[in-house]
Amino acid sequence: MKNEKNEINIGLLGYGVVGSGVATILHNHQDDLRHKLGVPVSIKKVLVKNLDKKRNGVIPKEMFTTSLEEVLNDPEIDLIIEVTGGSSEAIRRALEAGKGVVTANKDVMAESGPELLKLADENKCDLLYEASVGGGIPLIRTLEDGLASDRITALTGIVNGTTNFILTKMKHENKTYEDALAEATELGFAEADPSADVDGIDAARKMVILASLSFSTEVHLDDVFVRGMKEIADGDLQLAEQFGYTIKMTGSAKKDEEGIEVAVEPVFVPNSHPLATVNNEFNAVYVYSDSVGETMFYGPGAGSLPTATSVTGDVVAACRNILLGVNGKRMHAPQFERKVKSDDQKHARYIHRITVRDEVGVLTELTSIYSHHKASLATVVQDSDLHEEGADLIFITHKISRQQHLDILADLKDTPAVIDISSHYRVEGE
Amino acid sequence: MKNEKNEINIGLLGYGVVGSGVATILHNHQDDLRHKLGVPVSIKKVLVKNLDKKRNGVIPKEMFTTSLEEVLNDPEIDLIIEVTGGSSEAIRRALEAGKGVVTANKDVMAESGPELLKLADENKCDLLYEASVGGGIPLIRTLEDGLASDRITALTGIVNGTTNFILTKMKHENKTYEDALAEATELGFAEADPSADVDGIDAARKMVILASLSFSTEVHLDDVFVRGMKEIADGDLQLAEQFGYTIKMTGSAKKDEEGIEVAVEPVFVPNSHPLATVNNEFNAVYVYSDSVGETMFYGPGAGSLPTATSVTGDVVAACRNILLGVNGKRMHAPQFERKVKSDDQKHARYIHRITVRDEVGVLTELTSIYSHHKASLATVVQDSDLHEEGADLIFITHKISRQQHLDILADLKDTPAVIDISSHYRVEGE
Numbered sequence: 001m002k003n004e005k006n007e008i009n010i011g012l013l014g015y016g017v018v019g020s021g022v023a024t025i026l027h028n029h030q031d032d033l034r035h036k037l038g039v040p041v042s043i044k045k046v047l048v049k050n051l052d053k054k055r056n057g058v059i060p061k062e063m064f065t066t067s068l069e070e071v072l073n074d075p076e077i078d079l080i081i082e083v084t085g086g087s088s089e090a091i092r093r094a095l096e097a098g099k100g101v102v103t104a105n106k107d108v109m110a111e112s113g114p115e116l117l118k119l120a121d122e123n124k125c126d127l128l129y130e131a132s133v134g135g136g137i138p139l140i141r142t143l144e145d146g147l148a149s150d151r152i153t154a155l156t157g158i159v160n161g162t163t164n165f166i167l168t169k170m171k172h173e174n175k176t177y178e179d180a181l182a183e184a185t186e187l188g189f190a191e192a193d194p195s196a197d198v199d200g201i202d203a204a205r206k207m208v209i210l211a212s213l214s215f216s217t218e219v220h221l222d223d224v225f226v227r228g229m230k231e232i233a234d235g236d237l238q239l240a241e242q243f244g245y246t247i248k249m250t251g252s253a254k255k256d257e258e259g260i261e262v263a264v265e266p267v268f269v270p271n272s273h274p275l276a277t278v279n280n281e282f283n284a285v286y287v288y289s290d291s292v293g294e295t296m297f298y299g300p301g302a303g304s305l306p307t308a309t310s311v312t313g314d315v316v317a318a319c320r321n322i323l324l325g326v327n328g329k330r331m332h333a334p335q336f337e338r339k340v341k342s343d344d345q346k347h348a349r350y351i352h353r354i355t356v357r358d359e360v361g362v363l364t365e366l367t368s369i370y371s372h373h374k375a376s377l378a379t380v381v382q383d384s385d386l387h388e389e390g391a392d393l394i395f396i397t398h399k400i401s402r403q404q405h406l407d408i409l410a411d412l413k414d415t416p417a418v419i420d421i422s423s424h425y426r427v428e429g430e
Numbered sequence: 431m432k433n434e435k436n437e438i439n440i441g442l443l444g445y446g447v448v449g450s451g452v453a454t455i456l457h458n459h460q461d462d463l464r465h466k467l468g469v470p471v472s473i474k475k476v477l478v479k480n481l482d483k484k485r486n487g488v489i490p491k492e493m494f495t496t497s498l499e500e501v502l503n504d505p506e507i508d509l510i511i512e513v514t515g516g517s518s519e520a521i522r523r524a525l526e527a528g529k530g531v532v533t534a535n536k537d538v539m540a541e542s543g544p545e546l547l548k549l550a551d552e553n554k555c556d557l558l559y560e561a562s563v564g565g566g567i568p569l570i571r572t573l574e575d576g577l578a579s580d581r582i583t584a585l586t587g588i589v590n591g592t593t594n595f596i597l598t599k600m601k602h603e604n605k606t607y608e609d610a611l612a613e614a615t616e617l618g619f620a621e622a623d624p625s626a627d628v629d630g631i632d633a634a635r636k637m638v639i640l641a642s643l644s645f646s647t648e649v650h651l652d653d654v655f656v657r658g659m660k661e662i663a664d665g666d667l668q669l670a671e672q673f674g675y676t677i678k679m680t681g682s683a684k685k686d687e688e689g690i691e692v693a694v695e696p697v698f699v700p701n702s703h704p705l706a707t708v709n710n711e712f713n714a715v716y717v718y719s720d721s722v723g724e725t726m727f728y729g730p731g732a733g734s735l736p737t738a739t740s741v742t743g744d745v746v747a748a749c750r751n752i753l754l755g756v757n758g759k760r761m762h763a764p765q766f767e768r769k770v771k772s773d774d775q776k777h778a779r780y781i782h783r784i785t786v787r788d789e790v791g792v793l794t795e796l797t798s799i800y801s802h803h804k805a806s807l808a809t810v811v812q813d814s815d816l817h818e819e820g821a822d823l824i825f826i827t828h829k830i831s832r833q834q835h836l837d838i839l840a841d842l843k844d845t846p847a848v849i850d851i852s853s854h855y856r857v858e859g860e
Contacts, residue, residue, distance in 0.1 A: 025579045025721075032578050038756045136722035138575065142568050148462050149455045149742045172702070272602070274714075274728060277707045282724070284704075291455075292566035292736045294712070295729035298704055305721045312579045323754055326468045 005078070008037070008319045009044040011071040011099070014084035015064075018104060018131075019046070020057050021308030022081060026315065027058040037319050045071045047084075072097045079318055081311060088112045095119045095127065100327055102314040104131035104307055110205035114218045114334060124328035126321050128314035133159060133206045134283045136306025137299035138313060143214055143287070150291040152214040154254040156428055157285035158278050159206040161301035162190045162197035163229055163249040167266075168279045171237050171246065177229070189281045189302075199228035200249065200264040207251035210285065211262050215255045216335040219262060223340045224251075227265035233423040239353065239394065240268055243379070246276040250428055259339035261346045267428035268351055274298075275429055286429070343402040349378065349427040350405045352395045354412060355420040362417045366393065369411045375400045390419050396427075435508070438467070438749045439474040441501040441529070444514035445494075448534060448561075449476070450487050451738030452511060456745065457488035467749050475501045477514075502527045509748050511741060518542045525549045525557065530757055532744040534561035534737055540635035544648045544764060554758035556751050558744035563589060563636045564713045566736025567729035568743060573644055576719065582644040584684040584718040586858055589636040591711035591731035592620045592627035593659055593679040597696075598709040601667050601676065607659070619711050619732075629658035630679065630694040637681035640715065641692050645685045647766040649692060654681075657695035663853040669783060669824065670698055670855075673809070676706040680858055689769035691776045697858035698781055704728075705859055716859070773832040779808070779857040780835045782825040784842060785850040792847045796823065799841045805830045820849050826857075 010026075012019055023043055026033070033041045046064050055064075071077060072093055080094040082103040091108060094101050095116065103109065108116070109132045120127035130140045134157075143152065158164050162184055169180035181198070184190035196202045204224040211219045229249060240247045245268040253262045269276045274296050278284040283301030288294055300306045321327040356362045363382070370377055376398045383392035397405070405424075412418050440456075442449055453473055456463070463471045476494050485494075501507060502523055510524040512533040521538060524531050525546065533539065538546070539562045550557035560570045564587075573582065588594050592614055599610035611628070614620035626632045634654040641649045659679060670677045675698040683692045699706045704726050708714040713731030718724055730736045751757040786792045793812070800807055806828045813822035827835070835854075842848050 029579050036578060036756065038754055137725060138572050141575075142572065145568065145571075145743055145746070146739070148466060148746060149459050149739050272707060272709060274704060274707045277702060277704045279702060284726075291739045293730045293733070295567060295727075296714075297725075297727060299725035300723045303723070306723060309576070309579050309721045313575055316575070316578060320750065320754065324468055324750065326466065 005039060005323060007039050008041045008079060008322060009074075009077045010042065010315070011045045011047070011074065011077040011080045012043050013047045013068070013071065013080060013082045013090055015046050015048050015055065015059070016083065017304035018083045018307050018311065019081070020055070021304050022083065022311045022315070023057060023059050025308055025312045033316065036316060037323060039323065041315070041319055044077055045074060047071050068093070072099070078322055079315065081315065083311065088116060091116055091127070092119065095123050095125050098123050098125060100126040100128075100318045100322060102128045102311055102318055104129070104311055106132040106202075106205055106209065110208045110221060113209060113212055121328055126318045126327045128318055129209070130314045131307045131310035133209050134285060134297070135300050135302045136309055137283060137285070137297050137301070138310065139210075139285055139297050140213065141313065141317065142297060143210070146289065146292065147214075150289045152287060152289045153256070154252070154288040155210060155214055155285055156250050156252045156275060157207070157210065158248055158275060158283055159210075159251050159285065159301065160197055160200075160203040160249060161281035161283055162194060163203070164278065164283070165189050165281045166198070166229070167237075167247060167249065171241075172279070198230070200226040203249065203251045203264040207253055207262050207264055210251070211253035211260060212334065214253065215260055217255075217260060218334045218338045219260065220338075223260070223262055223338075225261075225263040225265070229266060231423065232266050233353070236353070236423050243268075243396070244271050245269060245427070246271055247425070248275060248278070248428075250275065252428060258345045259341040261341045263426075266425060268425045269429050270427075273429040343406060346402040347399050348402070349399055349430065350397045351425045351427060352397075352409070352412070353422040353424065354393045354395070354418055355390050355422050356393055357417050357419060358391045359417055363393065365415060365417060366395070366412065369408055369415070370395065370397070373400075373404050373408050373411070375404050375408060392422065435469060435753060437469050438471045438509060438752060439504075439507045440472065440745070441475045441477070441504065441507040441510045442473050443477045443498070443501065443510060443512045443520055445476050445478050445485065445489070446513065447734035448513045448737050448741065449511070450485070451734050452513065452741045452745070453488050455738055455742045463746065466746060467753060469753065471745070471749055474507055475504060477501050498523070502529070508752055509745065511745065513741065518546060521546055521557070522549060525553050525555050528553050528555060530556040530558075530748045530752060532558045532741055532748055534741055535559070536562040536632075536635055536639065540638045540651060543639060543642055551758055556748045556757045558748055559639070560744045561737045561740035563639050564715060564727070565730050565732045566739055567713060567715070567727050567731070568740065569715055569727050570643065571743065571747065572727060573640070573717070576722065577644075580719045580721040582717060582719045583686070584682070585640060585644055585715055586680050586682045586705060587637070587640065587715035588678055588705060588708050588713055589640075589681050589715065589731065590627055590630075590633040590679060591713055592624060593633070594708065594713070595619050595711045596628070596659070597667075597677060597679065601671075602709070607662075628660070630656040633679065633681045633694040637683055637692050637694055640681070641683040641690060642764065644683065645690055645766065647685075647690060647764045648768045649690065650768075653690070653692055653770045655691075655693040655695070659696060661853065662696050663783070666783070666853050673698075673826070674701050675699060675857070676701055677855070678705060678708070678858075680705065682858060688775045689771040691771045693856075696855060698855045699859045700857075703859040773836060776832040777829050778832070779829055779860065780827045781855045781857060782827075782839070782842070783852040783854065784823045784825070784848055785820050785852050786823055787847045787849060788821045789847055793823065795845060795847060796825070796842065799838055799845070800825065800827070803834050803838050803841070805834050805838060822852065
């Protein structure tokens with residue numbers, strides 16, 4: 001059933017940097033859009049908080065309104081662009097009013113994505129959210145397009161620009177965490193309160209969105225195992241380098257017959273892996289799929305222009321679907337039941353850095369803990385530098401379960417010769 | 431003007447690994463496609479050379495034909511998939527018959543792309559060619575989508591898997607060129623006659639396709655400056671490593687007010703650049719654009735499944751356009767006049783490796799050549815190892831024009847103290 005529309009009208013909620021950017025792009029490219037879609041696309045109303053604020057830009061004054069009702073009740077408006085960063089309320093009501101929605105709202109999509117997408121399906125509307133993950137990288141659309149003829153088995157992403165910026169500065173410029181964070185804040189890459197970034201919450205939200213989509217299953221924020229940047233101990237970055245790795249804050253998601261596993265944590269990435277050279281504020285997502293194999297999508301994870309460009313891409317897609325009459329038919333609703341793996345079912349290589357007393361027989365005592373838990377070791381290194389408190393031992397395991405890893409750490413902690421478990425990491429991307 | 435079709439029929443030309451792969455994907459995902467497009471999509475006829483050949487797969491026997499006429503004259507067929515790897519003849523006739531075309535044919539697109547795209551426009555058809563560059567990477571579509579609201583200023587790509595595989599093995603496993611090539615041939619990454627790959631012709635064809643699209647201008651194969659892998663001298667990979675670079679065969683394309691420049695050659699890429707870790711047979715294209723900034727798309731550059739997946743993606747897009755009635759409205763025809771930069775107008779940093787007689791005053795003599803040509807030097811290193819024929823001097827310039835670079839090389843060659851110009855490279859990605 002194709003739609004007989006001969007124009008598409010848009011209601012824009014929010015006119016900050018992203019909103020005004022979208023308006024400008026739609027204005028500047030109206031001829032291209034008309035060519036692409038066959039009908040004109042234009043913004044009809046713009047919701048703002050304050051009508052009196054002085055605004056430059058392409059929107060005539062009479063289009064601004066402070067009434068959400070006015071926008072949602074306008075029968076000529078087909079599509080809502082939500083860039084207020086607020087709650088899910090406006091999105092929900094727009095969908096209920098039968099209007100398609102394009103949003104950049106990561107928090108709402110992570111919290112209520114499945115529910116909102118179901119609502120979109122029920123109301124035969126599209127809900128597109130490209131800009132919610134990976135800023136300017138055309139990621140969601142590429143994953144969705146690919147899913148039409150392929151199956152994604154895993155993805156690993158650097159999806160938080162702040163932490164990646166900090167880690168890059170620490171590695172390449174030998175900055176301290178504090179100095180690197182200060183620089184990130186100064187450049188606008190970090191918020192005044194950076195905890196959502198450095199504790200991994202922001203990345204976890206994005207991984208919820210990516211994993212739900214990629215595996216067509218519901219994923220809750222609670223399903224994501226999260227370790228923040230503060231787990232990185234002094235000297236760990238150098239240690240990684242010494243073994244040919246780079247420490248990155250990654251989000252990783254896998255699915256197999258047993259279920260899904262999603263984690264956000266600092267990991268060791270081999271230097272030969274493409275994710276190891278994703279530096280500064282850049283984001284990248286590395287995708288493993290059945291047919292195409294391995295692909296990676298890299299780009300700016302934030303910024304008003306990149307984000308506005310992604311929103312505009314969604315607008316084009318949404319308009320196309322409205323005109324084709326296939327809006328709301330994208331099978332948003334999860335096809336598979338939510339099944340989260342237990343720690344027994346997650347497998348990886350681990351790196352343990354243990355500070356021990358410099359005594360005879362310590363190494364034998366510790367390696368026996370690994371054998372007791374049936375964990376075989378790939379590498380054992382005693383760091384040549386004795387420090388005040390003792391010696392550093394580095395253990396790199398072959399593949400073990402996360403449960404084995406946790407059991408070993410618990411036993412190590414209970415060993416009198418062990419002064420401290422300085423740090424431990426999963427190895428990613430091997 | 432939307433189209434009133436309630437089904438889309440496809441004529442498939444060629445049933446080799448890619449063709450049969452496409453047929454299988456379309457068959458296995460027919461429900462998804464129907465959901466996405468609102469109408470069923472199916473293959474109606476398949477052109478093969480030999481009807482008697484035994485074939486497994488999803489296509490019933492009576493659909494095969496040896497007559498191109500029969501496929502092209504079937505009024506019910508809307509779309510042609512060309513995966514024969516033959517001449518442009520079939521594509522041309524399909525477009526003249528008013529049928530959309532999806533092709534994986536890189537040679538034809540590089541040779542006759544602009545002409546065929548014009549023909550497609552004239553006949554109100556689409557001509558899509560995602561699989562012609564970067565195998566399974568959704569590259570062309572992403573560039574085209576992006577171009578609706580952004581402007582590409584440059585791109586650098588590793589677009590030939592064979593040479594990248596060889597260079598990776600040479601760097602990481604210390605293999606000789608010959609051994610690495612033999613391994614590539616054995617694994618099916620290199621043809622029996624690898625000259626199109628190692629001489630850079632294959633990459634040049636792909637760069638013609640990417641540059642024409644990205645800059646919306648006609649680019650001829652002759653416009654591409656090409657240097658093959660044989661320009662890499664013994665010891666160059668180690669030399670690059672010593673200075674923090676990796677040698678990669680890249681295609682690069684830039685556009686500014688003065689015109690375009692397109693080159694395929696071995697270059698020095700800084701190790702911190704994402705392209706430096708694109709290894710083995712993988713391809714990647716790094717894109718610089720006005721709004722989004724820097725993005726990179728990475729994945730398998732060849733292979734039957736990845737290629738078939740890309741072709742299927744094009745089929746979905748072509749069907750969508752047919753149903754929307756916007757096929758042939760993608761403004762294929764170049765918008766800008768072809769204007770190729772002269773060597774005076776191309777700027778980069780260069781690395782010169784010169785073997786000189788071990789005599790007093792040589793360094794002064796050589797540096798004076800650089801100053802004479804107003805080229806300032808960033809680094810000058812005399813390699814500590816004296817070899818039989820003399821000493822190695824390494825010069826790394828600041829940005830100079832390609833003309834300066836050539837003039838300096840000519841003067842160096844004429845200097846009696848210079849035994850040989852061992853090698854020279856452009857620095858890419860800085």
